[in-house]
Amino acid sequence: MKLSLRNIIVTFITLFTLNGCIDEAIFNGSTKLQMSKDTIFFDTIFTRQTGTTYPISVTKIFSVKNTENAWVKASFRLGGGKNSPYKINIDGIAGPEINQLEIGPNDSVFVFLQCALQANNTNNPALVLDSLMAIVGNHTTKTIFAAYGWDAHYYRDSVIPNNTVWNDTKKPYVIIGNILVPENSNFTINAGVQVYTSAPQPIRYTGILVLGNFNVIGSESNRVSFKGDKPIFAASTQPNQWGGIYFLPQGTGKLKYADVTNAIIGIRIDSLSKGNDPSLELDQCKIQYCGQACLIGVTSNIKATNCLFADAGTYTFLAFLGGQYLFNHCTFAENSGFSSRQQGHFAITNTQRNENGVLLNSKPLSLNLRNSIIDGPNFDEIYIDKVNNTSFVTTVESNILKYRNSDKFFDPSLNFINKKPKFLNIAQGNYSLDTLSDAIGKAQLSNPKVTIDILGKVRKPIPDLGAFER
16 A cells, blocks of 8 residues: 555654653652652751851752652652751752652652751750652652751951950851961960861962961860861861961961861961071871871971871972971871872972972071981982072981982981881871881980870880871
């Protein structure tokens, strides 16, 4: 039988219409939608700063599946309605209530969830619950939302008044943008305080700027912490969450039992002190998980004892354009993989060069390094750039050094070259010493004597190298 073109077109349109009717059939009964998660947990979130939209949580994503072989019309409602601290968006439609959303056969929609908690006027994190109800016919499927809201003291782009003291150990201090310690002012943070800082921004520094005097007085049992504004464990090892602590010229500081983590540059200090005392003193401090560097001194005067500088993208320590540096019982270790660095992570130079390597300036450098550990995966973990017409003086004794360069800046016979410190668990950022460590019982007694380690543990009569006593 010969079909005309007109008959073929009519037949095709008829089949297409029938097929569309079959696919578009709506399921009229009650059915249970399948949630990919029965509980969505946000861990701890800072409650809202009054009168602002800061902060808001990360976005959680989960799916809702139609298990029927036909289309369904589903409605979604937040249990708390328009007053819920949770915000939903399902396939581009914002809540708190979404009605008659069509979901194809065996298909899914995606739910985007955020949380913005209001102040709860308590000292400790308070649990805030809600739920999402997905309704088809007479059947309701529910997913629980849970988050801990933590009230905080907020400082947004603030100048710190003279003699300010932070000492609240119940509520954290949250810096939005930066704070400035002005010239001739004193700022003190006492034991047990937790400080969080917002994420870096292209046009401004986020962190603590110091032109005056900054003192951090932690203790063995109540350390002071500085980190990014994500108070969850998953973010604890992530770098570049905030700028860091920056001592501008004339700024001075003493930090004891302090932990500085997740910064771009943990601590940077510029210029020498006016007298003989160090511009910056660090005792029992941990500076770790920094995107670029743990500690940078630019023609500065730094003294550090019992400190850990670890897991930074490029430098655990950089002495730039000279300066005076004294390290005793410190551990410098870089195993983060944050960057594909080629040079050693412990770098000292009395020079300033342009991008083409041309010398622009040079200033005297003095380094005193004792009873410490410099370790990492590279053959050479110490980088040196010096010019001989400017003073470059080093006293390097009784250290484990990962170093194979022929240009020695120290006496190898007074150190332990390429020995194995055998840290307890590098993957978890634990740089305590294993029982088989070559650092055990190798330190020289110093004057003044170092009697405790980074954790406040009493050192043995013949101490171990590095920040941690076994």
